[in-house]
Amino acid sequence: MREVAVIGVGATKFGELWEKSFRSLGLEAGMKAMEDANLSGSEVDGLFIGNMSAGRFINQQHIDALIADYSGMATNHIPATRVEAGGASGGVAFRQGVMAVASGMHDVVLVGGAEKMTDLDDTSINHIMDSTADAEWEAGMGLTLASLHAMIARRLIHEGVATREEIASVAVNSHFHGELNPGAQFRKAVPIETVLRSGPVADPLGVFDCAPISDGAAAVVLCPLSEAKRYTDRYVKVSAVAQASDTLALFQRRDITRFGATAAAAERAYAAAGISASDISVAEVHDDYTVSGILALQDLGICARGEAGKAFLSGATRVGSGKVAVNTSGGLKARGYPIGAAGVAQIAEITEQLRGTADKRQVKDARYGLAQSVGGTGSAVTVSILEAV
Amino acid sequence: MREVAVIGVGATKFGELWEKSFRSLGLEAGMKAMEDANLSGSEVDGLFIGNMSAGRFINQQHIDALIADYSGMATNHIPATRVEAGGASGGVAFRQGVMAVASGMHDVVLVGGAEKMTDLDDTSINHIMDSTADAEWEAGMGLTLASLHAMIARRLIHEGVATREEIASVAVNSHFHGELNPGAQFRKAVPIETVLRSGPVADPLGVFDCAPISDGAAAVVLCPLSEAKRYTDRYVKVSAVAQASDTLALFQRRDITRFGATAAAAERAYAAAGISASDISVAEVHDDYTVSGILALQDLGICARGEAGKAFLSGATRVGSGKVAVNTSGGLKARGYPIGAAGVAQIAEITEQLRGTADKRQVKDARYGLAQSVGGTGSAVTVSILEAV
Numbered sequence: 001m002r003e004v005a006v007i008g009v010g011a012t013k014f015g016e017l018w019e020k021s022f023r024s025l026g027l028e029a030g031m032k033a034m035e036d037a038n039l040s041g042s043e044v045d046g047l048f049i050g051n052m053s054a055g056r057f058i059n060q061q062h063i064d065a066l067i068a069d070y071s072g073m074a075t076n077h078i079p080a081t082r083v084e085a086g087g088a089s090g091g092v093a094f095r096q097g098v099m100a101v102a103s104g105m106h107d108v109v110l111v112g113g114a115e116k117m118t119d120l121d122d123t124s125i126n127h128i129m130d131s132t133a134d135a136e137w138e139a140g141m142g143l144t145l146a147s148l149h150a151m152i153a154r155r156l157i158h159e160g161v162a163t164r165e166e167i168a169s170v171a172v173n174s175h176f177h178g179e180l181n182p183g184a185q186f187r188k189a190v191p192i193e194t195v196l197r198s199g200p201v202a203d204p205l206g207v208f209d210c211a212p213i214s215d216g217a218a219a220v221v222l223c224p225l226s227e228a229k230r231y232t233d234r235y236v237k238v239s240a241v242a243q244a245s246d247t248l249a250l251f252q253r254r255d256i257t258r259f260g261a262t263a264a265a266a267e268r269a270y271a272a273a274g275i276s277a278s279d280i281s282v283a284e285v286h287d288d289y290t291v292s293g294i295l296a297l298q299d300l301g302i303c304a305r306g307e308a309g310k311a312f313l314s315g316a317t318r319v320g321s322g323k324v325a326v327n328t329s330g331g332l333k334a335r336g337y338p339i340g341a342a343g344v345a346q347i348a349e350i351t352e353q354l355r356g357t358a359d360k361r362q363v364k365d366a367r368y369g370l371a372q373s374v375g376g377t378g379s380a381v382t383v384s385i386l387e388a389v
Numbered sequence: 390m391r392e393v394a395v396i397g398v399g400a401t402k403f404g405e406l407w408e409k410s411f412r413s414l415g416l417e418a419g420m421k422a423m424e425d426a427n428l429s430g431s432e433v434d435g436l437f438i439g440n441m442s443a444g445r446f447i448n449q450q451h452i453d454a455l456i457a458d459y460s461g462m463a464t465n466h467i468p469a470t471r472v473e474a475g476g477a478s479g480g481v482a483f484r485q486g487v488m489a490v491a492s493g494m495h496d497v498v499l500v501g502g503a504e505k506m507t508d509l510d511d512t513s514i515n516h517i518m519d520s521t522a523d524a525e526w527e528a529g530m531g532l533t534l535a536s537l538h539a540m541i542a543r544r545l546i547h548e549g550v551a552t553r554e555e556i557a558s559v560a561v562n563s564h565f566h567g568e569l570n571p572g573a574q575f576r577k578a579v580p581i582e583t584v585l586r587s588g589p590v591a592d593p594l595g596v597f598d599c600a601p602i603s604d605g606a607a608a609v610v611l612c613p614l615s616e617a618k619r620y621t622d623r624y625v626k627v628s629a630v631a632q633a634s635d636t637l638a639l640f641q642r643r644d645i646t647r648f649g650a651t652a653a654a655a656e657r658a659y660a661a662a663g664i665s666a667s668d669i670s671v672a673e674v675h676d677d678y679t680v681s682g683i684l685a686l687q688d689l690g691i692c693a694r695g696e697a698g699k700a701f702l703s704g705a706t707r708v709g710s711g712k713v714a715v716n717t718s719g720g721l722k723a724r725g726y727p728i729g730a731a732g733v734a735q736i737a738e739i740t741e742q743l744r745g746t747a748d749k750r751q752v753k754d755a756r757y758g759l760a761q762s763v764g765g766t767g768s769a770v771t772v773s774i775l776e777a778v
């Protein structure tokens with residue numbers, strides 16, 4: 001297998017982008033990434049796109065062809081492939097892109113992620129999001145993604161693994177960083193009281209425990225590591241990209257306070273990169289709900305069980321404050337959560353960090369960065385590790 | 390890159406399978422393929438699934454996790470990835486599976502395709518299928534996939550490339566073979582008059598020019614060619630798997646009587662396999678509409694322009710009759726068209742042909758077989774070439 005590099009990144013602003021269509025968002029992110037990599041569309045020979053449900057959000061399937069077409073790449077008939085894994089769609093698309101270059105089947109690959117969610121009413125949007133839970137045994141019974149995560153939160157509190165305040169502090173951390181990110185949907189730090197007193201969604205989770213509904217797109221460009229210097233001096237190495245599955249329904253797990261797929265993917269990723277969790281300096285984790293941030297740090301081995309909440313609450317997860325800076329982009333909570341784009345946006349952020357272009361969010365002297373992308377309630381997880389060169 | 394083999398195949402019967410759920414169909418096909426390959430689920434380390442729109446057909450996204458879960462593979466947290474490319478979803482899933490093994494990232498991969506379409510009313514089903522056309526410039530204007538293909542048919546007739554009778558004979562060919570396939574939805578040969586006199590759908594195309602709405606699943610097992618003998622003596626080599634895109638909307642093409650993506654994918658596939666179109670003895674082509682069968686043989690270079698219709702009408706495309714047997718499975722028209730399953734079912738049929746297990750449909754002494762899978766109106770095409778060993 002060939003080693004792979006990320007040679008360019010780009011993203012649209014995330015938010016309620018009424019004036020932009022799905023295809024214009026995808027195009028904007030892709031163009032930015034290609035400009036960042038100093039290459040033109042004609043040099044790209046493969047396209048992978050993470051998207052959760054354009055079929056339902058905008059009545060458009062087959063967005064592989066749509067994006068190839070509107071980016072001008074269909075002129076060269078390049079292969080374009082859409083992948084979906086619920087919230088992990090972007091992370092899985094990145095892994096497919098890496099596989100394509102590693103295998104030698106492609107040389108320069110654009111990996112994009114996009115979602116246009118705000119064209120529908122909130123009830124419809126939530127109904128679509130809940131279809132990443134088990135339609136027959138969860139969503140069909142009235143369970144929502146929020147209520148499933150609320151059960152996890154209740155259990156974490158019951159077992160004394162995290163307090164309500166610690167869980168809430170995951171959102172505080174993301175908003176702290178969101179204020180520093182010009183591309184974030186919410187650019188405002190919030191005190192913990194705002195999270196704790198926010199309107200109830202599924203007890204104990206409130207509005208501020210839930211990532212927002214967003215439009216947006218992100219993209220990264222990949223090539224063989226040995227060829228990266230031809231395009232740019234600002235590239236990072238992909239040290240590992242691992243993926244794992246778990247049961248679709250939460251009730252079929254033995255322990256809902258751990259995501260086995262995160263642990264499995266992390267173990268594979270650390271082994272492939274030849275490092276351990278203690279080598280990670282910056283991490284983007286999937287905080288679709290605050291409670292997911294707690295699970296993430298624990299299942300990734302970055303914090304011991306019972307310690308993740310303390311890390312968030314103490315502020316140790318903020319840039320410049322502790323051993324590992326978490327969600328410097330603002331995470332899903334503050335940067336925004338256009339579902340299919342999220343996992344790709346994480347890779348873009350880690351790349352910016354490792355090459356030193358993260359501006360006010362810059363983590364100093366980071367060698368290894370990690371991105372964790374999650375679908376459903378931990379039903380699919382990707383863990384990618386990037387390395388500064 | 391490692392060379393790849395198909396070591397097992399399986400499929401459910403295709404049809405209106407009211408008594409079976411999406412997950413039970415996926416499981417059945419996967420189990421059959423694994424039994425055929427003489428291996429158990431614990432030996433599989435990667436899963437790729439082609440599916441067009443479970444999100445809309447059965448309100449279930451994230452079917453990667455669903456299938457990993459119900460096949461028992463989530464126990465090992467194996468990576469599971471769903472891909473979508475409209476009607477080419479199965480073909481693209483196969484390519485991703487081949488890439489995964491070729492790259493060395495996976496050793497034993499199960500590629501599945503599944504669709505459960507008949508739970509909805511016909512209007513809803515067609516609305517979903519039409520969302521593989523351009524939502525803004527085609528489907529949004531009232532254009533359907535059938536009417537887009539009718540335009541192609543009109544133009545072919547106008548240019549003298551094929552007659553109405555020749556186009557209709559594509560369905561006659563598929564039904565001739567469907568009668569020989571126990572797994573086919575329609576097991577009855579039909580005379581050309583039945584096609585020509587069938588109820589109008591989009592002039593000149595009638596009901597018998599259109600593949601049916603179907604439930605079903607298919608699966609194949611892949612491993613490195615060098616390891617195939619460990620599992621079975623009945624395996625075939627994957628000589629090439631190519632993919633190409635085109636504009637999403639038909640009106641943006643210069644010539645609607647050719648699918649440039651088919652030609653591009655075929656050219657790449659022949660080059661990778663080191664053969665030419667004249668080496669192909671058996672082909673499964675994407676006859677979602679009869680007219681697509683005419684385009685396929687021409688764009689694949691199997692027939693010269695103007696000759697494909699003659700080949701179908703003369704019966705030369707039937708098993709035992711001519712140089713190339715086409716759609717021996719019954720094709721999409723008679724075997725059935727559960728969208729995401731179609732491209733994988735094609736690979737299963739070509740494998741059966743090349744290893745000599747195609748029973749009454751068996752083509753004699755075939756060395757090379759080809760499968761062509763198409764999304765939208767030629768917006769994404771995969772061309773795979775398998776070789777007998």
